[in-house]
Amino acid sequence: MYKIILAIRYLIKRRITYFAVLAVALCVFIVVVVMTVLTGLVSDFKQKNHSFAGDCVVGTESLVGFAYYEDFMEVLAKEDFVEGISPVIKSYALITRKGSQQNYGVEIMGIDPVKHSQATGFGQTLHYHRDDVSSPLRQGRDVPNVFEPVKDPNYMGCVLGIDLALERDEQGRYTYGFSPADADIAIAVTCFPLTAKGALAKAGTSLVNTQTFYYSDTSQSGLARVDNSIVYLPFEQAQLLCGMAGPAESPMDSLRRANAIHIKFKPNVKLKTGCEKVALLWQRFKQEKSGETQANLLDTVTVQSWKSYRRAVIAPMEKEQTMMTAMFGLVGITTVFIIFVVFYMIISHKSKDIGTLKSIGVANINIVQLFLGFAFLVGLLGSAIGAVGGWRFLVHINQIEDWLFEHFGFQLWDREIYAIGDIPNHLDFKVLMVIISSAIVACMVGALIPTWQATKLNPVETLQVSQL
Amino acid sequence: MNSDRLILKAEGIYKSYRMGATEVKVLKGVDLSVKQGEFVAIVGASGSGKSTLLHILGALDRPDKGTVSFEGRQLSRYSSSELNRFRNKMVGFVFQFYHLLDELNVLENVYLPAMASKSTIGWLRCRRWAKSRARQLLDQLGLGDRAKHKPYQLSGGERQRVAIGRALMNEPRILLADEPTGNLDSATGNGILNVLEKLNSTGQTIVMVTHDERIAERAERIVTLADGRIND
Numbered sequence: 203m204y205k206i207i208l209a210i211r212y213l214i215k216r217r218i219t220y221f222a223v224l225a226v227a228l229c230v231f232i233v234v235v236v237m238t239v240l241t242g243l244v245s246d247f248k249q250k251n252h253s254f255a256g257d258c259v260v261g262t263e264s265l266v267g268f269a270y271y272e273d274f275m276e277v278l279a280k281e282d283f284v285e286g287i288s289p290v291i292k293s294y295a296l297i298t299r300k301g302s303q304q305n306y307g308v309e310i311m312g313i314d315p316v317k318h319s320q321a322t323g324f325g326q327t328l329h330y331h332r333d334d335v336s337s338p339l340r341q342g343r344d345v346p347n348v349f350e351p352v353k354d355p356n357y358m359g360c361v362l363g364i365d366l367a368l369e370r371d372e373q374g375r376y377t378y379g380f381s382p383a384d385a386d387i388a389i390a391v392t393c394f395p396l397t398a399k400g401a402l403a404k405a406g407t408s409l410v411n412t413q414t415f416y417y418s419d420t421s422q423s424g425l426a427r428v429d430n431s432i433v434y435l436p437f438e439q440a441q442l443l444c445g446m447a448g449p450a451e452s453p454m455d456s457l458r459r460a461n462a463i464h465i466k467f468k469p470n471v472k473l474k475t476g477c478e479k480v481a482l483l484w485q486r487f488k489q490e491k492s493g494e495t496q497a498n499l500l501d502t503v504t505v506q507s508w509k510s511y512r513r514a515v516i517a518p519m520e521k522e523q524t525m526m527t528a529m530f531g532l533v534g535i536t537t538v539f540i541i542f543v544v545f546y547m548i549i550s551h552k553s554k555d556i557g558t559l560k561s562i563g564v565a566n567i568n569i570v571q572l573f574l575g576f577a578f579l580v581g582l583l584g585s586a587i588g589a590v591g592g593w594r595f596l597v598h599i600n601q602i603e604d605w606l607f608e609h610f611g612f613q614l615w616d617r618e619i620y621a622i623g624d625i626p627n628h629l630d631f632k633v634l635m636v637i638i639s640s641a642i643v644a645c646m647v648g649a650l651i652p653t654w655q656a657t658k659l660n661p662v663e664t665l666q667v668s669q670l
Numbered sequence: 671m672n673s674d675r676l677i678l679k680a681e682g683i684y685k686s687y688r689m690g691a692t693e694v695k696v697l698k699g700v701d702l703s704v705k706q707g708e709f710v711a712i713v714g715a716s717g718s719g720k721s722t723l724l725h726i727l728g729a730l731d732r733p734d735k736g737t738v739s740f741e742g743r744q745l746s747r748y749s750s751s752e753l754n755r756f757r758n759k760m761v762g763f764v765f766q767f768y769h770l771l772d773e774l775n776v777l778e779n780v781y782l783p784a785m786a787s788k789s790t791i792g793w794l795r796c797r798r799w800a801k802s803r804a805r806q807l808l809d810q811l812g813l814g815d816r817a818k819h820k821p822y823q824l825s826g827g828e829r830q831r832v833a834i835g836r837a838l839m840n841e842p843r844i845l846l847a848d849e850p851t852g853n854l855d856s857a858t859g860n861g862i863l864n865v866l867e868k869l870n871s872t873g874q875t876i877v878m879v880t881h882d883e884r885i886a887e888r889a890e891r892i893v894t895l896a897d898g899r900i901n902d
Contacts, residue, residue, distance in 0.1 A: 203793040204785040211773035558769040561730055562783040562836070563758025565751065662722075662731045665765060 205568060208555075209575040212548070219580060222544040222645075226584025227591065229537045230641050233530050234592030237633060239599075242626020244523045248509075250424040251516055253323030255508040256286070258477050260484060261462025262502040265293055266400050267446050269457040269496040274487050278465060281483070283476055286320030286466035288313060291440040293393060293461070297366075297433060300388035300414070308366065309432045310391065312440020315348045321466040324434075327421040328361065330381065349436045351416040353386045358439060359418030360389060365430035367420045376422075387417035391433065395445025398459065398496055411443045424623075427515065457496055473507050481505040534644055541577065541648025549573065549652040556656050557664030566657040573653040574646055581645030585638040593634075596627040676742075677844055677875055678704040678727060683736035685722055696722050697733070698898030704844070704877055709870040711889030712879045718895045720879040721848050727877060728761045728846045729753050741843075758787045762837025766849035768829040770821040770836070777817040780804040780835040787840065800839075807835040811865060827858035834865060838874075845869065847878040851885055863888045 213219050262268050271289050278284050291312030298305040319325030319342065325333025330352075331344035349359035368376045392412040394402060415435060423429055441447040441458060448458035467476040484505050491497050509516065549556075556569055595602075603625060606612040614625060683700040686693050696719035704710055714720045725731040727738060729745050738745045740760060748756060757763075762783075770779045781804040785793055793800075808814050811831040821829055830850060837845055847866065851859030867888060870876050878889060886892045894901045 203788070203790045203797075204782060206790070207778070207785075208771070208773060215773050554769060555771055558771060559786070561728075561757060561763045561765075561769070562786055563754040563756070564786050565754045568786075660731075662725045665730075665767075665769060666721075 205572040205575055208572055209579055212552075212576050213579045213583070216548060216551075218544060218547055219576075222541055222580045223584040223587065225540040225544070226537060226581055226641055226645060227588035229533055230585045230588025230637060231592045231595070233533060233637050234589055234629070234634065235595055235599075236526065236530065237637065238592070238596055238629050239626055240523055240526050241630065241633060242628055244519050246424070246626055247519050248516060251512040252508050253326070254423050254425060254428060255511050256288070256322040256464035257467045257471075257473060258465040258480050258505065258507055259462050259511040260465065260480060260503060260505050261290070261292075261511075262499075262504070264400070264499075264502045265444075265461070266396050266398060266499060267291070267444075267459035267461040268499040268503050269398070269459050270487075270491055270494065270500070271460040271463055272458065273491075274484070275463060277483055277487055278463070278480070281479070283468055283471045283479060284465060285468045286317065286322075286464075288317040288321035288464045289437065289460040290318070290462045290464055291435075291437060291444055291446060291460055293440070293444045295433070295443070296392045298390045298392070300390065305392075306366075308363075310393070310435055310440055310443070311432055312435050312437045312444070314437045315345050315434075316342070318464065319345045321464040323423075324421065327423045328419050329364070329378070329422065330419045348419050351386070351418040352381070353416065357386075357416040358413070358436065360391070360415035361419045361421050361434035362389075362417060363429040363432040364420040364422040365426070366433065367417065376420075388414050389417060389433075390414050391435065391443065393443040393445075395443065397445065398457075398499065411445070413439060413443060415439075425515070459496075459499070473509075477505060477507045534640060537641065538644045538648040541580070541645050542651060545573070545577065545649040545652040548576075549656045553656070553659055553664040556659050557661035560659075560661040561665065569657050570653050573649055573656060577645045577649030577653075578642060580649075581642035584645070585641040588641070589634060589638055593629055596629055599627050600624050675706045676703050677706045677708075677740070678702075678877070679739045680723070680727060681737050681739075683723065683726060683733045683738070685719065685726065685731070685733050695898060697726075699736070700895070700898070700900050702727075702893065702900055704875060706843075706875055707870070707873050709866070709876045709890040710878070711886035711892045712877065712895055713881065713883055713886045713892060714895035716881055719898060720881070720895050723895065724846050724848050724877065724879045728763055729756055730763070755787075758783055759840050760843045762840070762842035762845045764830070764833050764837050764845065764847040764850045766852040768821070768826075768833040768853075770829055770832055772821055774821075775817065776808065776813060776819050776821070776824070776832050777801065777804050779821065779832055780807055780839055782836060783839045804835065804839060807838055808832075811835050825858070826854050827861055830854060830858075830862050831865065834862070834869075838869070844875040844877065847876065849880055850878060851880070851882075859885065 260274065275287050275289060278287050291310070293310050295308055295310045296305045297308050313324065315324070319333050325342065325345045326335060328345070328348060331348040333342055333345045334340035347355075348361060351357045351359045364376060368378065370376055390412055392410050395411050396402065421429070421432070421434060435443070438447065441460070446459040465480060467473070484503070488500050491500060559569060603614055680700055680702040683697050684695070685697040686695040688694075700723055702723070712720050712723065722731065726733050729738070729748070732746075740756065745753070745756070771782065774782065781800045784796070784800040784803070788796060805814070805817060808817055811834060813828060813831055813835070816824060816828060821832065824832065850866070851862050854862065863885060866876055866878065870890070880886050
């Protein structure tokens with residue numbers, strides 16, 4: 203009991219311990235805020251990539267694409283673990299706005315909007331035809347019409363990555379000055395169609411396929427590289443533009459081709475399990491098609507989970523997170539060192555108490571428990587202050603940033619450049635518990651050496667007149 | 671009040687310290703016997719090894735050679751936990767500079783040895799008794815109204831009386847006082863000696879170390895420590 207009483211009294215009565223508590227509180231505050239924001243950003247980024255790709259992608263990097271995709275979709279459709287399947291055409295194109303002489307290089311994605319919304323989060327990225335999953339009445343209602351411009355449903359519509367259509371203001375907001383309903387923005391999309399062998403399908407003629415589409419909606423995936431470079435087109439039109447539409451385009455290319463099949467698994471299916479099943483199905487399918495005319499195109503096809511498919515963009519972000527975690531590991535080491543110094547000073551001042559306690563029969567182990575208990579209290583109090591401070595700061599972080607922007611023009615991220623809306627501020631309880639536990643452990647580790655030294659003190663020496 | 675029964679016996683105690691490169695031999699074969707209920711004063715010049723001997727008698731320090739027996743059992747044969755128990759229950763130390771814990775009040779300082787010997791549950795069971803005993807001791811020492819004060823709010827004499835109260839808390843068999851009046855004026859020191867005399871009159875065994883022969887004269891028996899040996 204005396205250990206508890208003395209530990210609490212040391213905490214309250216010794217001013218130097220306030221510095222230790224403050225040091226812990228500051229470290230916890232910084233780690234809570236930075237880890238929350240960073241973890242939020244990474245998790246948000248991953249979620250957006252997952253939403254963009256679906257769960258699994260069977261596809262090729264080759265612009266030629268691969269044949270028999272419809273057959274494989276039939277195989278997939280029979281599987282009970284599959285919820286959505288969407289074939290996709292992926293290629294590059296030049297776009298020119300009607301009345302403008304300028305053209306831009308973009309990526310095109312040919313999709314069936316309904317299928318693609320079932321396999322990915324595409325429907326929720328739309329502005330005017332948004333698939334509102336939160337409302338059963340609106341869910342999927344408008345998505346089928348996404349390629350029908352409101353101005354005239356007979357026109358061929360296209361969905362532009364939002365940064366291709368609109369500009370953001372300084373606070374990252376898009377201004378919808380006009381809508382597809384009151385403007386007929388025509389965009390000419392020009393592609394270089396390829397044969398199944400990778401040659402230019404229109405060599406010797408015009409080389410290119412061009413078709414005009416009308417702006418029907420925007421897609422905001424929240425991924426900068428997607429939103430500023432992708433134009434979504436109706437699947438069949440994209441297939442035609444890229445020379446992948448089969449016999450109608452060229453007798454030599456008798457089969458329709460696609461570049462990828464995006465797959466969504468049922469909710470109870472684990473990603474790894476689902477992908478392994480798809481890979482197995484693909485291997486069998488490939489063997490079955492081995493004698494077919496365009497079987498060689500299947501060799502370039504891979505089966506990847508969304509994580510693997512989007513690895514090139516996710517990996518740098520994860521690397522940053524790892525580096526930040528390592529940096530905050532150094533902050534943790536600094537905390538340990540501060541605690542070590544503070545405890546060294548406290549225990550140096552308390553050597554007389556240690557001698558006195560030993561003279562009344564207190565065992566070394568109890569001295570250790572007393573000072574480790576003291577360190578625990580410092581860690582607990584410091585963590586509590588830091589965690590509450592961090593939490594309150596996170597609750598208001600966006601307001602604080604707005605205020606700083608309004609008064610000083612300061613922004614954590616330039617919203618004109620980065621596709622970040624609000625700063626993530628959702629405090630993960632598990633992460634918080636890990637931070638608090640780590641801080642307490644750091645305090646106890648910092649106190650361990652001085653405490654161990656305290657037990658080695660000879661009471662006779664500490665109680666000598668010359669030591670006072 | 672003393673009986674013929676030996677409570678503490680030191681035989682052939684040697685102790686030396688290193689001061690830099692030189693070895694200082696402080697005790698060179700000290701023999702001392704203390705009977706139950708005795709009030710013994712150990713006198714000697716400064717640096718003669720009085721305090722060292724007292725610390726060895728109370729198991730705060732170990733001799734290089736020789737044995738100390740408490741009620742017939744050698745302290746060197748005590749285990750670590752037995753030694754802690756010995757320091758907690760069998761002896762009570764009174765130091766020249768009191769060594770009270772600044773963070774505790776007077777009452778808490780007095781019952782600290784009782785609290786130190788108990789687990790949390792054990793303490794919760796006996797705390798009423800311990801507090802009552804501590805209050806009783808403070809009353810006896812004339813500090814009943816100072817129970818809630820902090821050590822820094824007390825005079826030197828009062829602090830030393832608190833230290834005596836703490837030393838007596840667990841009803842030790844022997845009280846070891848190291849220059850208990852060394853830091854006090856003569857009137858206050860006299861008051862402390864009166865307390866010790868009174869305790870001895872009730873049967874408390876006391877071994878007191880002092881460099882002042884006039885103070886030593888208040889004891890029942892005086893032993894002189896010179897050249898590392900005892901001259902009775």
